[in-house]
Amino acid sequence: MQCQTLVLGAGIVGVSTALHLQARGRQVVLIDRNEPGSGTSHGNAGLIQRSSVTPYAFPRDLKTLARYSLNRQSAVRYDWRYLPRVAPWLLRYWQQSAPAPLADATRAIQPLMQRCVSEHDPLIEAAGAQALVRTEGWIELYRDPNALAAATADAANLGPYGLAFDLLDRQQLHAREPSLSQAAIGAIHWLDPKTVSNPGALVRAYARLFVQRGGQFIHGDARSLRQVGGGWQVSSQRGPIDAREVVIALGPQAAEVLKPLGYAIPLESKRGYHMHYQVRPGMSLRHSICDVEAGFVIAPMDQGIRLTTGVEFAASDDPGNEIQLKRCEVIARSLFPLGERLDRQPWLGRRPCLPDMRPVIGPAPRHEGLWFNFGHAHHGLTLGPVTARLVAEMMCGEVPFTDPAPYSAGRFV
Template sequence: MKKIIVAGAGFVGVCCALELAKKGFDVTLVDRNQPGEEASFGNAGIICNSGIHPLASTTIKHQLPSLATNRDTRFRLHWPHFPSLLPWLGQFLGNCNDTANSHGTAALSYLLRHSVSHHRELLHESNAIRYLNDTGWLRLYRDDAGFEDTKEERLRYERNGVSFRIVNAQDIAELEPHLIRQYAKGIWLDGTPTVTNPSAVCKAYTALFISLGGTFKQGTISHITQTRSGWELTTQEENMASTDIVVAMGASSPLLLKTTKLKNRIAIERGYHYLYQPLANKPLTRSIIDTHAGFVLTPMEMGIRATSAVELVAKHTRPTPRQINALIPEIQNTFPLGKQLLDKPWMGHRPSTPDSLPIIGPTPHRDGLWQAFGHGHLGLTLGPTTGKWIADTISGKPIDAQQKAFLPERFE
């Protein structure tokens, strides 16, 4: 049976390894950490089947000059990286038009349509269903104008079968009675669940992979080399040979692909989180987003996690948590929270493509090299679906017309 190495054990890599093992391949999963310790650790936990809108849009294009002043808590540009971000920004702006945006919405809707059922299946199989919170995701608007701006978004939800309900101030107070802030309107995405411990779910999926005969090895990967019979992957400890390699190292994937002379196509959208002790008798029932300030509060097993939106950087560099720190008063004025539980904010890297579509599929001119990264804001959501696509394609299933939108070759 074919020997396959999966590089990276975040949600995407673990699910690729798991689906390949289910098909009977001899799979080794390699990571420098234990599974689910980087971006897949500290996210907002939303299985965001409603994330059908690409970031690149005419609206964001018009907002960019004001966002770039770094006064809006929803976005921060890391100015020292501006020159190296220019090629990515150029491509991103090229996608800020209605045609590319509609194309992206159609592609994402197709990719996301089974994301919840795929997770549900794995949560059951891995005995981790207790982590699923099925109360939906609540998008909150401080005023009517903010809500009215979502008209097109709601139309797209309707067209693409995304379940939601419009809620008013009274409904919101009934759904989340302990909110401090009054919201005018909300969109309750009642079919969008969350998980209450993303890293534990990722580890449960890994345990399932191992129970199916898969191997997990810890090691820092330095490079990959094409050989006569396939590929060789090098860690500090050893060289490993395989017929195929799946690169699923999230935001670090370009560094590895560079060792086989492939260009970088992603930027990094950093996000931070703080963790608060819940107050007795004041539970938060479901994940909420304050769309005005751009933070998400999610009830998790270990406390209430407050995540920030986007800090755009070109590469890994030291944390600059100004954005999340500026959000602290907003967060505290939204929901009653106990003690903050972290010494410093957690930081993670969302690997983001200029067209907001992940990169999934074979690498042109590099037989046996597969790419599965660039999932941006949707990596937890899309891990299982990506795993199935990669495993099906490696098994010889033809790529269908809709999957073509995600192929690495679009950047060649």
């Protein structure tokens, strides 16, 4: 079997990449060992996060570092056994979180963030997925007056980015979310982002659109990728598939495929969990709410109220646990009356992160016909369609909508 382009990975990034290449006339086959949207794209907080103009940086102040070092926080947890292995990566992450490199990362990510909502919109409409998307924004909630004051000052400095938001005192916050407890003292309501009530279903809707437009989705193993003659080949349930070019859009699994090809790109997984809860009679949650201090989100989903945790550093293939989820759940219940758990066990996902807080997008430095689109960290759902546009423009010889140099794999080679 032959095609022009193989896209490896059927999460939001891979499916969006397949759609953009298809729209430019390419014959595309989308490959994944699982169903579309069943990996990391399935379990996130459902935020198309236009308001996140600054990447999630490593803490630099000693007070926060000392608190996290005790490994008792809900926002960040680490496995002691994994610490020696991840320590060099964390050092690079800490170095890149200094003011100057963080400012560079912020500038680099802006052209992508500015278009994140507008790139989703035509796909949502074409896929008939409007019922999955809400336009009420999301709420950044605070329990501590000092933290609220600092966040309010930071928001006031974001004028150049053209973001719309409301500053809410306790009374205004509870008018918008009456079921919150009095522990919530204020918030910032970001109005530009959109939220998704079932992120996995949105990815599957995009995948159906790809197939309806003539594309093929085939189960296969990306780890079988190899060069054959002047092109690439991957094994699938339908036998070998050959293509002139291939896009690696595998999220946290990208490093596993690239290592045999000689690419040591420093990709690390930030693990995270979710659990769904019943909505108690008489209670309601109208918006997705992020407790910044505790590092979790509670969001109204089709499956119930979804609680998503912060970051866990542990071996990617280690089994999941409930340590971080339980810590978050205690705090979440003090803010909102969560009902009974609905899932038999917590869902575990892996966010693909790079130490300089920007994805890898563009051609492979040493292999013709090999292209990258991975490393979206906490913003896979947010940035999937816009980075898909960028890599498709590059592959098809169009003028890219923004300079792709900040995302080049060459920075690690």
